Amino acid sequence: MKAFVFSLALLATPAAAAPRTETAVLAGGCFWGMEAVFEHVKGVTDVVSGFAGGSGKDANYDSVSSEQTGHAEAVRITYNPSQVSYPQLLQVFFAVAHDPTEVNRQGPDVGPSYRSAIFPQSPRQAQMAKTFIARLNASHVYKKPIVTKIESGGFYMAEAYHQDFARKHPNHPYILVNDRPKVASLKARYPNLFKA
Template sequence: MALECDLPAASRSAPHHKFPDPPEDLPTTGGPQSIVLAGGCFWCVEAVYRQLDGVLDVTSGYAGDQESTANYEAVCSGRTRHAEVIKIDYDPARISLGRLLKVYFSAAHDPTQVDRQGNDHGRQYRSAIFYADEDQKRVAESYIHALDAAKVFQKPIATTLEPLETFFRAEAYHQDYAARNPYQPYIAGVSMPKVEKTRQYFPDQLKS
């Protein structure tokens, strides 16, 4: 993980108060649901979502390729099709898929960067939503179209929509990494600004 620089002006989004809600969403009833998201280093994205009310658990892992290459050394080589991802288990009665996606696009990462986040380069750092079914795909796709049409970002959104075949849990030392290593330079310099941005943008969605 390399230290990430500030986002370039070309990819900055509109002010948060003008950031639109998703035009479609899933029902807020039923039991726990899950969604798998890739937005660069999984340490950063995991830390963003762990603080949100309605999020039951967040697991760092890999998605996009076979089990034989679902390990940190292979994925970091950039020679696999895996992305570093998080699996969010959530209660739809307390936080919807649309709300999770709004956090994803507005605060968790820069969705306009292709195969990178800041100084982290490679397809393992791509922006991607791994959908479990057609309903998840429809909600995500409609939101991407709406954000692009509204020109929320100064560059087109590069987030790919990929069917989730298998989620592979990452090694134990990656789980809850930011909370356990708050003074590690990458966490302090990259993860925590995203955590603080989320707290600023979504104060009504934070766990007590």
């Protein structure tokens, strides 16, 4: 993959007068890895693992694992837009956190609950996501087409045992193989965005 760098005004450092916190909801495979990556982004104050795209009645791991609920494993990211912008979060999402060319899978995980999706929290986020995907496609950074969808739907927090999983279980085989390399990639590729 070619270097993933945009010199766009869209990725400029956000204005200091921005609101104190905003939220983003992103889905890109197992939420353990997504959470682990975004917890290491400067300006991110909280990351919660959960489900998005389906209804509240079946927003639990057992139901979502049936691949019949319409949910995707997702993370809700709370961030300070005076420190990190929504497009910068999208850059991390596309370049580090997952492979946006994989349909209904990421690594060893297969099914629509592992799809690549963005759940905008405002019309402005929806427009920025559309613009970002269009520019990413035009840049031909990836050999295959971007399959990330922009979707609507609420976010539902996953069970407590899923929260902070990578931090609580750093030596779990799944984390070692699939998620620790993503955090290392974030640090290597975007040192200005990385926090320990």
